[in-house]
Amino acid sequence: MNYKKRTENNLALYGGKPCRPKNKFLVFGSPAIGKEEILEIQDSIKKRWIGTGPKVARFENDFAEYKGSPFAIALNSCTAALHLSMLASGVCPGNEVITTPMTFCATINAIIHSGATPVLADCDRKTMNVDPREIEKKITKKTKAVLIVHFAGRPCDMGPIISICRKRKLALIEDCAHAIESEYHGKKTGTFGQLGCFSFYVTKNIITGEGGMVITRNKEMASKIKVLALHGMSKDAWKRFADEGYKHYQVIYPGFKYNMMDIQAAIGIHQLKRIDNYWKKRKAIWERYNKEFAGLPCYIPADPEPRTKHAFHLYTPLIDIKKLGKTRDWVLQALTAENIGVGVHYIPVHLHPYYAKTYGWEKGSFPNAEWIGERTISLPLSPALTKDDVRDVCRAFKKVLKGKT
Numbered sequence: 001m002n003y004k005k006r007t008e009n010n011l012a013l014y015g016g017k018p019c020r021p022k023n024k025f026l027v028f029g030s031p032a033i034g035k036e037e038i039l040e041i042q043d044s045i046k047k048r049w050i051g052t053g054p055k056v057a058r059f060e061n062d063f064a065e066y067k068g069s070p071f072a073i074a075l076n077s078c079t080a081a082l083h084l085s086m087l088a089s090g091v092c093p094g095n096e097v098i099t100t101p102m103t104f105c106a107t108i109n110a111i112i113h114s115g116a117t118p119v120l121a122d123c124d125r126k127t128m129n130v131d132p133r134e135i136e137k138k139i140t141k142k143t144k145a146v147l148i149v150h151f152a153g154r155p156c157d158m159g160p161i162i163s164i165c166r167k168r169k170l171a172l173i174e175d176c177a178h179a180i181e182s183e184y185h186g187k188k189t190g191t192f193g194q195l196g197c198f199s200f201y202v203t204k205n206i207i208t209g210e211g212g213m214v215i216t217r218n219k220e221m222a223s224k225i226k227v228l229a230l231h232g233m234s235k236d237a238w239k240r241f242a243d244e245g246y247k248h249y250q251v252i253y254p255g256f257k258y259n260m261m262d263i264q265a266a267i268g269i270h271q272l273k274r275i276d277n278y279w280k281k282r283k284a285i286w287e288r289y290n291k292e293f294a295g296l297p298c299y300i301p302a303d304p305e306p307r308t309k310h311a312f313h314l315y316t317p318l319i320d321i322k323k324l325g326k327t328r329d330w331v332l333q334a335l336t337a338e339n340i341g342v343g344v345h346y347i348p349v350h351l352h353p354y355y356a357k358t359y360g361w362e363k364g365s366f367p368n369a370e371w372i373g374e375r376t377i378s379l380p381l382s383p384a385l386t387k388d389d390v391r392d393v394c395r396a397f398k399k400v401l402k403g404k405t
């Protein structure tokens with residue numbers, strides 16, 4: 001009898017009822033939101049200014065200050081931030097951009113939509129981050145940029161990556177979707193490259209629903225991104241309709257519609273105030289999981305490297321398939337049957353049909369990413385989790401991996 005049938009008959013695979021009742025299914029990645037956000041949204045609506053306006057400007061200032069970056073441009077997603085970062089760094093058709101196979105498809109799509117060709121460099125099995133030696137191997141005359149991803153919130157090995165980019169004169173862009181709080185040797189992620197891209201999607205460490213941000217030290221790049229994000233118009237709508245008198249806009253580039261709304265920024269402003277508080281909660285849960293799961297047939301995530309700050313965005317143990325005698329997908333089913341929501345970050349990008357077909361990538365091309373991709377599972381990790389939620393996750397994971405309650 002398959003697992004689903006058995007649970008339907010209220011016979012979890014190893015006996016007993018699910019660790020959590022079905023009507024309390026624990027949704028993976030649900031965010032913490034406070035009453036300040038609700039009041040701030042109400043304020044925007046009451047003032048009848050819900051589009052891009054003063055709250056977006058305030059969120060940009062607050063975020064720039066938080067990251068210690070001179071410029072921050074709020075956008076409607078990290079995907080938009082990645083796309084415009086490609087364009088602002090001059091990436092164009094004929095170029096190659098090196099990135100990791102262990103990422104979300106948005107990273108690769110941003111490269112493709114700039115007209116360039118994505119080139120993958122395999123990751124490290126322990127850190128799950130791109131291996132700098134693999135980057136070096138993939139550099140050709142066409143390479144224009146390196147797009148790194150700080151996976152799960154663990155900062156990449158920036159020392160060697162920066163020296164490679166300097167030596168080979170490559171643009172460096174950071175996908176910091178997982179890594180808002182991360183630091184490497186005292187320096188904040190997103191400030192190593194020319195451009196750093198952030199996400200405030202609902203599952204990320206701080207949220208605006210949909211939303212993103214680009215940070216940069218480069219004034220020209222900042223103003224280029226601002227223009228590209230709003231149709232290629234030389235003045236944004238807020239300035240146009242403010243009290244300073246009527247101004248015509250001029251289109252100086254066929255741009256995009258990537259601007260953030262005040263309603264989104266209204267959430268972000270208050271989320272950002274709580275970022276350290278949220279981070280401490282994530283850290284505590286991460287450490288509790290590590291302690292609870294030691295000795296199970298899985299590899300728990302490696303400790304953060306010395307002199308780094310991990311953002312603890314994802315908790316990703318790797319299933320020891322041999323020891324357990326079951327696949328990762330079986331574990332996914334089993335935990336879902338325990339009413340615990342889970343995720344997979346990621347099936348490596350090169351195995352998705354479009355990329356495989358277009359770029360000739362196949363199984364075996366990036367063995368470390370595949371090794372992780374077959375074993376990885378993401379357990380709920382959020383400041384919204386209650387003590388009971390964390391207890392249920394611990395019980396369920398132990399039950400499923402140990403084969404007993």
Ligand SMILES: *Cc1c(COP(=O)(O)O)cnc(C)c1O
Binds near residue numbers: 149198199210
């Ligand atoms: C979430 C995510 C993105 C995309 O972020 P959006 O804000 O949803 O566009 C990009 N890269 C990585 C690694 C992500 O996890």
